[in-house]
Amino acid sequence: MNRRTLLALLLALPAGLAHAAAPQAAALTAQDRADLSRIETYLNSLHALTARFLQVAPDGAITEGKAWLERPGRMRFEYDKPSPFLMVAGFGSFVFHDKELGQTTSVPLSVTPLGILLADQVKLEGSVTVTGIDRQPGQIEVSMTRTASPEDGALSLVFADNPLALRQWVVTDAQRQETRVSLFKIEPASAAFSDSLFQFEDPRTKATNKGN
Numbered sequence: 597m598n599r600r601t602l603l604a605l606l607l608a609l610p611a612g613l614a615h616a617a618a619p620q621a622a623a624l625t626a627q628d629r630a631d632l633s634r635i636e637t638y639l640n641s642l643h644a645l646t647a648r649f650l651q652v653a654p655d656g657a658i659t660e661g662k663a664w665l666e667r668p669g670r671m672r673f674e675y676d677k678p679s680p681f682l683m684v685a686g687f688g689s690f691v692f693h694d695k696e697l698g699q700t701t702s703v704p705l706s707v708t709p710l711g712i713l714l715a716d717q718v719k720l721e722g723s724v725t726v727t728g729i730d731r732q733p734g735q736i737e738v739s740m741t742r743t744a745s746p747e748d749g750a751l752s753l754v755f756a757d758n759p760l761a762l763r764q765w766v767v768t769d770a771q772r773q774e775t776r777v778s779l780f781k782i783e784p785a786s787a788a789f790s791d792s793l794f795q796f797e798d799p800r801t802k803a804t805n806k807g808n
Contacts, residue, residue: 621725628729631736632720635753638760639718642667644785649673654773663779668716669705670794685714686794689805693796700798702805709751709767712740734758 622628644666651659661675671685680696690708692701705711712724720726720740727750728739739752754764764778797804 620727622728624726624729628726631729632726632738634760635736635738635755636718636720638755639667639713639762642762644788645782646785647779647782650778650780652776652778654775664789664793665714666785666789666794667714669714670789671710671714672793682796684794684796684805685710686791686796687806691796691805693798698800700796700800707745709741709749710765712742712751713753713765728752731757735763736760 624632642665645664647663647665649661649663651661653659659675659679659681661673661679663674664670664672669686669688671683673681673683675681680694682693682695684691684693685705685708688705689702690705690710693699705714712718720738723743724740725743725746726738726740728737730737730739734757735754736757737752737754739750741750750768752766752768753762754766755761756763761782762779764776766774766776768774791806795804795806
């Protein structure tokens with residue numbers, strides 16, 4: 597999978613969604629609203645963790661690596677070799693770096709689907725539109741977009757249930773192609789991570805996502 601495809605799928609770049617039909621809000625039942633309230637409470641209590649991740653692209657390509665997640669606003673994905681990719685979210689930006697090509701792309705975290713997950717306070721209403729809830733034995737999946745800009749991309753969060761635990765997310769592009777990221781070997785962190793984990797310095801310009 598090439599760099600442009602990975603960027604479009606993981607960040608759901610708006611250029612790829614310009615002609616997509618806006619998804620419709622789900623008609624929520626009382627059970628749906630109760631489950632969404634549980635999920636909000638769980639996500640807002642989720643602070644810091646490390647995990648291994650397995651990413652499956654639409655073409656079936658599989659990559660793995662290590663993830664750090666610290667809410668609000670911080671995430672780091674280090675892909676195992678030979679993949680040259682690194683993704684860092686922090687200080688309001690989402691940075692994608694291709695070490696092999698020496699190319700870096702930075703976009704505001706607020707326009708990416710994963711920005712919903714990393715928000716200071718997760719609210720699955722108002723600025724976020726829930727487009728679907730799917731329940732399977734021991735699992736619940738919630739699909740959503742940003743209300744004001746559904747062209748920014750769609751995000752689905754998959755949880756193990758009873759008790760709730762985030763296990764997977766899916767980013768969907770305009771052609772309904774999905775990139776699926778599963779978390780395993782999840783370890784909660786007892787303290788905040790170093791700022792340096794979420795700071796990226798562009799090797800070409802020495803500029804950082806933290807600012808200069």
